[in-house]
Amino acid sequence: MQNRIVPFTVPPRVPAGTSxxxxxxxxxxxxxxxxxxxxxxxxxxxRPDRRHIVISLGDLVxxxxxxxxxxxxxxxxxxxxxxHVIRGNHETLLMSFLQGDPDANVWVKWGGLETIRSYGxxxxxxxxxxxxxxxxxRKEFRAKMIPEHLEFMRTRPLxxxxxxYFFVHAGARPDVPLAEQQEYxxxxxxxxxxxxxxxxxxxxxxxHTPVDEADFRTNRINLDTGACYGGTxxxxxxxxxxxxxxxxxxxxxxxWHPYGTV
Numbered sequence: 001m002q003n004r005i006v007p008f009t010v011p012p013r014v015p016a017g018t019s020x021x022x023x024x025x026x027x028x029x030x031x032x033x034x035x036x037x038x039x040x041x042x043x044x045x046x047r048p049d050r051r052h053i054v055i056s057l058g059d060l061v062x063x064x065x066x067x068x069x070x071x072x073x074x075x076x077x078x079x080x081x082x083x084h085v086i087r088g089n090h091e092t093l094l095m096s097f098l099q100g101d102p103d104a105n106v107w108v109k110w111g112g113l114e115t116i117r118s119y120g121x122x123x124x125x126x127x128x129x130x131x132x133x134x135x136x137x138r139k140e141f142r143a144k145m146i147p148e149h150l151e152f153m154r155t156r157p158l159x160x161x162x163x164x165y166f167f168v169h170a171g172a173r174p175d176v177p178l179a180e181q182q183e184y185x186x187x188x189x190x191x192x193x194x195x196x197x198x199x200x201x202x203x204x205x206x207x208h209t210p211v212d213e214a215d216f217r218t219n220r221i222n223l224d225t226g227a228c229y230g231g232t233x234x235x236x237x238x239x240x241x242x243x244x245x246x247x248x249x250x251x252x253x254x255x256w257h258p259y260g261t262v
Contacts, residue, residue, distance in 0.1 A: 021054050025207040028064020030117070057223060109129075193220075236244075
């Protein structure tokens with residue numbers, strides 16, 4: 001089959017007169033989100049002549065101390081800015097867990113326990129390997145989940161396209177046009193995407209795979225700097241044909257860990 005991908009023009013550009021600030025995986029660190037949004041709003045006040053857009057690359061929940069607070073904050077507004085929140089694999093797992101999907105029970109071990117606690121569920125003494133304990137937690141979590149929060153997570157887009165950039169949680173499958181990408185790849189892909197140097201129609205801006213510092217490559221930019229593992233929450237700013245780190249805020253957690261499987 002003939003390759004239908006026409007790569008973007010290098011260097012990629014955002015729409016004229018537009019400033020975009022995108023940040024990586026939050027994982028329950030509300031204070032870091034608040035800081036980035038405050039900086040974005042202050043910048044918008046200082047430059048009212050421009051269109052200001054803020055993009056969260058997903059994984060709002062799990063592992064960190066206040067997933068509920070992060071969801072509530074990103075349901076709100078950022079004065080002077082448009083706010084776009086992309087769905088990550090952790091929001092998807094949370095919804096599958098609430099729906100009773102047994103394959104999603106592993107979510108509890110992948111940071112879901114902290115999210116359940118943030119919604120007021122007492123998990124003391126619960127064994128995340130016990131089927132009966134999992135069912136008890138699921139039942140109480142369903143009762144405590146705020147319907148508006150669940151609807152917000154359910155309705156988040158899987159990507160946002162602006163100018164020559166494609167903002168997404170995990171990445172995209174090489175040699176597949178962006179319009180034909182599958183949900184699973186957009187929120188989960190790693191091995192087939194990360195080593196590839198192939199260009200897409202747009203430059204990919206993503207999170208999902210923690211790195212020590214923001215990783216700027218020809219075909220992609222990774223902004224997940226492991227806030228949930230004691231790293232930082234990093235935001236990049238895109239203006240005209242320039243892309244650079246806007247801010248990188250340290251989390252209060254202690255130790256760095258490899259990303260493992262999620």
